[in-house]
Amino acid sequence: MKRKITLKHIARELDVSISTVSKALKNSEEIGQDTKDKIQAFAKLYNYKPNNIAISLKNKRTRNIGVIIPDIVHHFFTTVFRGIEQYANAKGYNVIICVSDESFDKEVINMEMLANGSIDGFIMALAGETQQKNDYSHLKEVTEQGIPLVLFDRVTDEIQCDKVIINDESAAYQVVEKLIRAGRKRIALITTEGYLNVSAKRAEGYYKALKEHNLPIDKKLILQLPYQQQDETMSNKFFEDTNVDAVLCVNEIFAVKCMGIAQNLGYRIPEDIAFVGFTDGILSHYATPGLTSVDQHGEIMGETAAQMLIEKIEHHHENEEEEEVFETKIVAATLIERDSTPKFL
Amino acid sequence: MKRKITLKHIARELDVSISTVSKALKNSEEIGQDTKDKIQAFAKLYNYKPNNIAISLKNKRTRNIGVIIPDIVHHFFTTVFRGIEQYANAKGYNVIICVSDESFDKEVINMEMLANGSIDGFIMALAGETQQKNDYSHLKEVTEQGIPLVLFDRVTDEIQCDKVIINDESAAYQVVEKLIRAGRKRIALITTEGYLNVSAKRAEGYYKALKEHNLPIDKKLILQLPYQQQDETMSNKFFEDTNVDAVLCVNEIFAVKCMGIAQNLGYRIPEDIAFVGFTDGILSHYATPGLTSVDQHGEIMGETAAQMLIEKIEHHHENEEEEEVFETKIVAATLIERDSTPKFL
DNA sequence: TATTAACACGAAAACGGTTTCGTATACAGG
DNA sequence: CCTGTATACGAAACCGTTTTCGTGTTAATA
Incomplete structure (x- = not known):
């Protein structure tokens, strides 16, 4: 040896x-x-x-960046992660990844583990529990120590830092508008329980589009499902009771599941009911019929986040004292049209 | 600040x-x-x-483990990763992850980056290109330096180290046997191009089952598709020419795609054709009909790998000189029966 | 020949800890 | 009063680098 x-x-x-x-x-x-x-x-x-460790100690920088995400077995997050990883690697950085599992405590523990010298900066999407508790003291502590932080997708206004998000609201708005233009009048929204800010934004876009086109908001058309969609809350009854002609889901799992139920009930897609999901992942792609879906461009988000972070890390390093200025970048979602919707104009 | x-x-x-x-x-x-x-x-x-870095330098251990996988936007690998992450975290280790993107060069670069003090040990699945080139000198170098290494899923006999695999061959064998028992006679195999050892093993199980039940091996029933399944090589012709009554695919993407084509051609599933895939992921779960699939238990594999690695790291630390002994653990795959196959006994 | 500048290299501090060993102080016992 | 022994703390080495600064040697210059 x-x-x-x-x-x-x-x-x-x-x-x-x-x-x-x-x-x-x-x-x-x-x-x-x-x-x-x-x-x-x-x-x-x-x-x-x-020896990297010795160099890190000497230089007070590790060339590691810490990524904390709520879940790794999740198409969107892995996509973002790939973007981060590629950019970071190209710049000579390694990526340390921790999973919060949607838990506040795990998020805190992971941050503390990494904040003591292991990394030069953080990229993260907030755990659901953290958003629910609305407690961001761990983030505040880290930024006060001067460790750069970039939040993506699951962000908060409570913390001053760089952020990367998609235009959830206007994306939802545009989808609903297209459905209306295509003649759909009873458009359902299937969303998660309320505390996830992305779902909330998408819902707002939905409301706005209905209002601006003078369509009534029918509570029966709005379904809130638990995020961990284990149980079969989504029942056949929903379709039988409501005679919907279009469904917008805040994620693709809801959409695919829903589509399956509708198919079993004999509805034709997209003639009788059109379906649109968020997160253009593997499910949307391989579903039958292919699911029209809002592509959140995770890879671009990740790349953007990494770029902002590394810029801060390296700039920061040079200019010790200087007014900090934070940006929020918005990456535009795009609609991938497949066969679950009629052809839009 | x-x-x-x-x-x-x-x-x-x-x-x-x-x-x-x-x-x-x-x-x-x-x-x-x-x-x-x-x-x-x-x-x-x-x-x-x-400061973690200072402690790492002093103790000559970082409490980081390096994971190198071919792809991160991939259900099986993320599942394994989750197992690794959970076990490692519980033991106070962080996980640094690098993606080889199936590229030999990236794999080598990543290993070298991490091997210089950043991590205490490696867990990895070989890049496709590495298996193709059959060049493992980078692995050899690392193990010779005394850095513990655990290989999972995509392994090689060329390197002496701990390994975690599933019983690919016998899993495939059992599936085919069940199909035969259920009366299927023209069982197709859809696999990747040859160099991935897991695909090869699954194919062997397929052959073995056919032979032992005295069924002919019909070349027309065996389809090799490129791993990056962009192109639509899988044609309708396949079904029209072969009158298959069952299809075994080495991954779920092939299976779902194939199932879609068959459905469009009017075949009933599973009455006319039964489908079974490998990798029980999100697609199998949400496909219509649900895809019967071989669950590779990624999370258990990851956990096992992490356990073996950490055991080596910590044991190694105590007993400097001692005969090294390596294990290969086999986790048993299980069949998840859904609606794409007739009820098995 | 004396001065000086260029050259080539070494000593030592620093990064932030851990750990071994030495020692000043105090107090007990003979 | 002298010795021995806890007690409580500090000095210094060490992990593996980088970097500043000092210095001995040589060769060029006055």
């Missing part, structure tokens, strides 16, 4: 000082050419690689 | 030595009670937390 070789070993072996070795390996002008040759050759031979 | 406080700050402020502060904070017997009280109170007041 060849143990890792250090500067000290090289120095001892070649009978020079540690500083000389260090400089020689960075090709410093200070060191004579033959000494450099000798040292570099030796280092290559024994495959010397500097 | 409150900068992070260090031992040195506390020592200076309280007019004691750094060593005293360090000991006091660990409640050492060596330090007088009043001094301890004073120091601990001060530390709590200023929210002192030791």
